[in-house]
Amino acid sequence: MSAMAVLGWRTLWSLFVCFTVLRTNALSVTMSESTMEVVRGDYIILPCSFSTYSPLSRLNIIWTLAPFSSPESPFQVIVYDHGQIIEDPSLIGRVGFTDLPLRADIMINDTRVSDAGVYRCMVNNPPEAADPGIGELLLTVLVAPSLPACRWDGEVDAGGSVTLSCSVAEGIPTPEIRWDKLNPEEISLPINMEGELSGSVQIINVSAQTSGLYRCSASNLLGTENCYINLSIYSAGSESSSGILQGVLLTLSMSLMLSALLVLVTWLHRTGRDGRWRVSKGEEEEEEGYNEIRYTPSLIKRSFV
Template sequence: MMGPSGSWILWTLCVCLTPRQNVALRVNMRDSSLEVVQGDSVVLPCSFFTSSPLSRLNIVWTLAPVSSPDSPMQVIVYDHGQVIEEPSLIGRVSFAGIPWSADVILNDTRVSDAGVYHCMVNNPPETSDTSVGELQLSVTAPPSLPVCEWFGDVSVGGSVSLSCSVSEGVPTPELHWDHLEEEEVSLPVHMEDDLSGSVQIFNVSAQTSGLYRCSASNLLGSQSCYVNLSVYSASQSSSGVLEAVTLTLSMVLLMLALVLLLRWLHRTGHDGKGKEEEEEEERYNEIQYTPTVVKRSFV
């Protein structure tokens, strides 16, 4: 029978002789995909497990944007106690629990932030094939204000094209054209690409005139722009040109009459002033040459 001291020695020998299991570095992404509304903040989760001290810990976050997936960019780095942010993201990206967690906070999100993020963790001397995590981030946004334009011939019998386009919106906005008259009429839209569409109107008439609205909408909201279309006939055009010519001639004649009146007034004033000067000169001469009366004294 073994005493207490013998049992302790046996347990110590068992622990020392038992081979240790090497716990390699592991990275765990708590979510594989996230969705955020433009302008909001989001936490990109990345946890890691290591058995070594954190004095040589290195964490690198990268992004492969949706717009250019083959050109990944560095987002933020933690290296030997220092944090380095991508210059274009300074003020918007930061670590949430460094060094115990590799979570990253992304503020004021934008559509350009969408893409595939990778969280890479190294903690020498540990190495592992599972030290990289991947996360898909989607950023939704309401439609931007659409731009409405029209092209073509607005005379009766002509053809007109109404164009509408938006610069931003996720999911891709749907475009819809309406003719806003006493009864709202929907018009078929020809999609030129994902963010622009047009409506073709052939053989326009007086009934074609009026206010047209293009609406761009998705799950997050709707924006609209307007076009006011005025269709005129050839007779209306000729009448308008005749009225313009008549008005121009009337203005020319009026200006000519004013010029003649001013010249006449100027000449009349000049003649009147000359006659007054001549009369004053004659009166002066009469006074100057009038014989004086001489008084004589007789003694």
């Protein structure tokens, strides 16, 4: 092999080694998790590690969030720049770095639904890399189902139609809604979903067998919440029986009133007779006493003549 060829190979090898070293020494960012979940109100640590061969005096870390509610409007969550930490005003007191300057992990406490979205960790440590290393993580905030609201609408007379409705205000993941009739035995009912958070059951041609306790359940992986409706169906037979019972009660009441009135009249009549007899007897006694007193003086007079 000629000297020129050997020189050429050495040159290429040197360039390759230099390029490899430069790539090896370039700053890199690693996210140990790509998706994470947290229950609303709990705290979570979002991991972001980096490797660098340069001093950390000019280290710069930026965390951003693109919320699920507005993914087109990302904003800065927290920044570390030349030893200074700057938090977004809406997150002050709830977000912070955990292990500076060796790692770029952050902690979020008292998590809220608005904290869910796509987080990006960007690390720059001049002069090691012209472009910052970037890591990405998707965070989901879980929410238990809220207490559902039950209501009904329709005709509760036999032969009518009744609609049972149920809705929940929130729940992540979206709660599963179901209706069950609980007595005399538990039966699952077909449900019509009206959006993600509400569902209804329509019962046509209702009868006495339709009466009973109904339950709506809203469930996700965090738990289940229930609401209930006690449905009573009125039939023609029950109305007739009710009318007969009312008639019997009315007749009985009238009989009792008439009996009481008869007793009162009898008592008053007897009381009146006794009163008149006593008055008459008193007058006779008074008259007899008067006569005795009236004739006594004459008798006395005759005795002295």
